[in-house]
Amino acid sequence: xxxxxxxxxxxxxxxxxxxxxxxxxxxxxxxxxxxxxxxxxxxxxxxxxxxxxxxxxxxxxxxxxxxxxxxxxxxxxxxxxxxxxxxxxxxxxxxxxxxxxxxxxxxxxxxxxxxxxxxxxxxxxxxxxxxxxxxxxxxx
Amino acid sequence: xxxxxxxxxxxxxxxxxxxxxxxxxxxxxxxxxxxxxxxxxxxxxxxxxxxxxxxxxx
Numbered sequence: 001x002x003x004x005x006x007x008x009x010x011x012x013x014x015x016x017x018x019x020x021x022x023x024x025x026x027x028x029x030x031x032x033x034x035x036x037x038x039x040x041x042x043x044x045x046x047x048x049x050x051x052x053x054x055x056x057x058x059x060x061x062x063x064x065x066x067x068x069x070x071x072x073x074x075x076x077x078x079x080x081x082x083x084x085x086x087x088x089x090x091x092x093x094x095x096x097x098x099x100x101x102x103x104x105x106x107x108x109x110x111x112x113x114x115x116x117x118x119x120x121x122x123x124x125x126x127x128x129x130x131x132x133x134x135x136x137x138x139x140x
Numbered sequence: 141x142x143x144x145x146x147x148x149x150x151x152x153x154x155x156x157x158x159x160x161x162x163x164x165x166x167x168x169x170x171x172x173x174x175x176x177x178x179x180x181x182x183x184x185x186x187x188x189x190x191x192x193x194x195x196x197x198x
Contacts, residue, residue: 026159027158029156029157029160030160031155031181032181032182033154033155033164040165041154041163042165043156045161046161064182127159129159
């Protein structure tokens, strides 16, 4: 079969499909925790499938020290000394929570933060999921 | 906005919106308390007063 050239007119049966119909965003989530020296925290953010519908999620996550401002972002903020913090992650994975019938998944991110020597600090997390799915899903 | 307060085993309190869980280590078994609040999370202040939580804006 001859391939369609970029200069050819598309057959009328081929219609454009708008990806916006499948691309959703969760509400912006956030969390706050106070960490003194040597204290640690593990933040888990998750999104789950609605029944019957597949989902493909992508997690956005940011960490701020003290208050939400560009200079307070960890890492990279001008007011942040990264040597005072230990960060592991974020890691992304999934767990199946219905192995029979339609396999359902909970997608999650995990982030570990330990305050080495920054003194008592408020640590703020901002979080949002973008996901592809035939239907709008929900955080879990 | 629905918030969850986490009362940690070590006595600390942290707070998160729906879909986020917080742990302060492997021995931590936080008690999760759902609270309704419209204060932005970076402005919220939660203290434990006896068995009740006191929620104020900074």
